[in-house]
Amino acid sequence: MIDFEKFVKYSRPGPRYTSYPTAVEFSEDFTYDRYLEKLHAQKSSTPLSLYFHLPFCRSACYFCGCNVVFTSKEDKKVRYIDYLKKELSILQKHIDTKREVIQLHFGGGTPTFFDANQLQEIIAAIKEVFPNWSDEAEVSCEIDPRFLSEEHMKVLSEGGFNRVSFGVQDFDPRVQQAVHRIQTFEETKRAVELARKYGMQSVNIDLIYGLPFQTLESFQKTLELTLQLDPDRLAVFNYAHVPWLKKTMRKIDETTLPSPDVKLAILKYTIDFFTSNGYKMIGMDHFAKPEDELFKAIEKGELHRNFQGYTTKGGADLIGIGLTSIGEGEDYYAQNFKEMSAYEEAIDNGKLPYHRGVELGQDDKIRKAVIMELMANFKLDIPRIEKQFGIDFKEYFADALKALKEFEEQELVKVSDKAIEVNETGTLLIRNIVMPFDAYMKKHGEGKKVFSKTV
Ligand code: SF4
Numbered sequence: 001m002i003d004f005e006k007f008v009k010y011s012r013p014g015p016r017y018t019s020y021p022t023a024v025e026f027s028e029d030f031t032y033d034r035y036l037e038k039l040h041a042q043k044s045s046t047p048l049s050l051y052f053h054l055p056f057c058r059s060a061c062y063f064c065g066c067n068v069v070f071t072s073k074e075d076k077k078v079r080y081i082d083y084l085k086k087e088l089s090i091l092q093k094h095i096d097t098k099r100e101v102i103q104l105h106f107g108g109g110t111p112t113f114f115d116a117n118q119l120q121e122i123i124a125a126i127k128e129v130f131p132n133w134s135d136e137a138e139v140s141c142e143i144d145p146r147f148l149s150e151e152h153m154k155v156l157s158e159g160g161f162n163r164v165s166f167g168v169q170d171f172d173p174r175v176q177q178a179v180h181r182i183q184t185f186e187e188t189k190r191a192v193e194l195a196r197k198y199g200m201q202s203v204n205i206d207l208i209y210g211l212p213f214q215t216l217e218s219f220q221k222t223l224e225l226t227l228q229l230d231p232d233r234l235a236v237f238n239y240a241h242v243p244w245l246k247k248t249m250r251k252i253d254e255t256t257l258p259s260p261d262v263k264l265a266i267l268k269y270t271i272d273f274f275t276s277n278g279y280k281m282i283g284m285d286h287f288a289k290p291e292d293e294l295f296k297a298i299e300k301g302e303l304h305r306n307f308q309g310y311t312t313k314g315g316a317d318l319i320g321i322g323l324t325s326i327g328e329g330e331d332y333y334a335q336n337f338k339e340m341s342a343y344e345e346a347i348d349n350g351k352l353p354y355h356r357g358v359e360l361g362q363d364d365k366i367r368k369a370v371i372m373e374l375m376a377n378f379k380l381d382i383p384r385i386e387k388q389f390g391i392d393f394k395e396y397f398a399d400a401l402k403a404l405k406e407f408e409e410q411e412l413v414k415v416s417d418k419a420i421e422v423n424e425t426g427t428l429l430i431r432n433i434v435m436p437f438d439a440y441m442k443k444h445g446e447g448k449k450v451f452s453k454t455v
Contacts, residue, residue, distance in 0.1 A: 003425045004268055006410055008260075014431035017375050018307045019326070019333055020368040021358055021440055026335055030357040038332050038359075039094040042317050048095075049103035049306075049313060050130065052084070052122070053322035053336075054111040058147070060248045061181040063169070063211060063239055067324040067338060068109050077114055080323075081121055086347045087321055088129045094352065095319065102134045103313045104160075106141040113144070116151035123159035138163060138313055140202075145191035146183050157198035164195045165204040165235075170211055171222045178212035178256060185225050192229045202292060205231040209266045210239030212256035216265045223273050233294060234279065234287040235309070236270050238263070283378070283427055286310060303376040310376060323353075331360040363439065366391065371434045378422040378430065403436035 015022045055069045056077060069076070091097070104126070114122070127133075140163035141156055156164070168188055169181065176182050188205075195203050205226055209219060226234070241257065243249040258266070271281060279287040280295050282303070288295040297303040297312040304314035307326050320327035320336060323343050327334045334357035337343040346353040360368065366389045373380050382393045394401065394417075404420075407413045412426035413433055426433055435441055 001424065002268075002271065002428065004264060006412065006425050007428050008264060010407070010410065010412065010429050010432060012432055012435075014435050015438075017371055017431060017434060018305065018309070019328065020371045020438065021333075021360070021364060022438075023326070023333075023335070024444065025358050025440055026333065026356045027358065028356045030332065030334070030359045032351065032354050034359065035332070035334050035352075035354050035357060036094055038329050038334075042095060042329065044096045044099055047100045047102040047134070047316040048097075048130065049105075049316040049318040050101060050126070051105050051107060051308065051318060051320045051325055051327070052111075052126070053107055053109065053320070053325040054080075054114060054122075055109040055323050056080070056113045057108070057110045057144075058113065059180065060251075061169075062179045062248050062251045063208060064248060065240065065242070065246055066107075066109065069323070069340065077118060081114075081118060081125075083344055083347055084122060084322055085125050087353060088125060090347065090350060090352055091319070091321070092129055095317075097129050098132055099130075100132050100134050101130050102137050102316055103311065103318075104137065104139045105308050107308065108142055110144040110147050111141050112147045112149075112152045116149060116155045119152060120155045120159070123155070127159075133160065138311065140165065140308075142167065143191065144183075145188045148191050148194065150194055153194040153198045157200070162200060163202040163204070164200050165206060166191055166195075166231075167206050168222075168226065169206065169208045170214065170219070171225045172214070172218045174213045175211050175218065178252070180251070189229060192231070202232045203229075204233040204235065205229065207234065207236045208239050209236060209270065210241070210258060210263050212252055212258075214258050214262070214266065216262060216269060219266045220269065220273075223270060227273075227277055232289050232292045234274065235285055236274075236287070237285050238267075281424075281427070282310065283375070284430055298377060301377045301379065301381075305372050305376040331365060333357045333360075362389075365389070366396070367437050367439055370397075370437050374420065374422065374434050374437075375430055378427050380420040382416075382418055382420065397437065400436040404433070407433055 055067060056071055057068045058072060060070055139161045141161050142165050144167050166188060170176060171185050192203055207222065207226065241249060274287045275281060278289060280290055282288050282294055282298055293312050294310060304311050306318060306328060318328040323336060323340060324338045325336045334354055336353045337346060337355040343353045369385060370380060386393050401415065404413060404415060408415055412423060412429060414421045422430060422433060
């Protein structure tokens with residue numbers, strides 16, 4: 001049972017830990033040449049995970065925190081495909097692209113803002129460079145139901161895509177108007193039906209709570225409608241209002257945002273609603289049907305976390321392709337340029353559009369293993385970490401374990417010689433629970449406006 005009083009009491013601002021160190025630590029100190037060394041050192045036996053950023057959107061949804069290029073110009077999209085192809089051919093010089101691909105993700109932006117033929121062209125270009133695909137590859141695309149034709153879904157299905165994620169956020173017209181994203185229930189329903197028709201194994205729906213004008217009653221209706229769509233997975237994110245970081249968020253009238261009490265009531269209701277309708281809660285903000293592989297993976301302690309969120313596929317080198325994409329190797333993170341002109345200029349000069357990143361030292365690697373394991377599976381096998389890194393866990397993390405005492409006393413976590421285990425209420429506070437293991441936390445200061453609030 002979740003103790004919401006404790007949750008509110010112990011919730012503090014913190015990173016979402018889709019990486020460790022977090023993106024705040026990325027810099028140009030990790031140079032282009034060093035990045036190339038890392039790519040050249042990758043083992044042919046390590047599988048590949050590919051992320052493509054397709055950054056275009058027609059218009060801004062005011063809550064959006066993604067790196068997006070707003071346009072209605074066709075030539076920009078054509079030009080971008082051209083640069084993606086050039087980037088792929090430069091990449092071929094630096095990694096063995098015959099390695100097995102176990103994961104591909106199209107993110108954005110709105111990938112389906114490209115028309116079906118353009119998507120087909122991108123997929124064909126990828127397959128030409130990466131010919132070796134695992135039969136069990138997880139191939140997924142983020143989809144905006146407002147920009148989806150049957151041809152899109154056909155192309156994705158024929159291209160081997162087997163998972164789709166639909167952005168919905170809220171079905172209430174007043175909320176939709178306030179966030180500048182009008183999307184009818186019928187549009188979303190049709191999109192889900194197309195996904196089923198074309199055999200997508202897993203359909204995810206994203207919702208957001210904490211948006212303008214939301215009330216418990218209005219969100220209840222959104223949940224009812226969402227349930228009618230019968231998704232396999234759901235992500236229900238807490239809206240992170242960070243207008244000092246994201247310009248479009250400044251268009252949201254802060255006085256219309258729901259109070260923390262209302263947000264908490266919505267969260268409580270949402271958890272109760274989905275769990276009583278056959279879904280299981282996975283971590284901070286995800287729900288899945290028990291037969292979904294995400295749920296099975298958490299049962300086996302095999303869930304992983306990366307920039308796309310939770311995944312069942314670990315142990316691959318992640319290559320980020322396209323504007324602003326982030327890649328991840330065993331001991332580095334690497335991000336492409338965010339500005340289109342810099343991205344294109346690098347490629348024109350025959351270079352990968354790498355901008356900045358971070359190289360992980362041994363301490364970073366140990367902390368990353370601990371943080372990611374806890375974030376994904378909510379328990380940590382201490383002897384395994386000790387064996388993997390040759391450390392005495394209690395000695396190495398004496399400070400962190402001391403800081404965890406507060407959570408231990410509140411029975412949010414259990415720490416023994418063998419394991420750290422997080423209880424149900426603790427899973428909602430997982431960011432806070434892993435923060436003591438983050439060596440960079442002190443540098444930024446807890447509670448500063450660097451991170452959004454956890455509730
Ligand atoms: S939420 Fe999706 S469609 Fe809206 S601006 Fe962001 S990326 Fe584009």
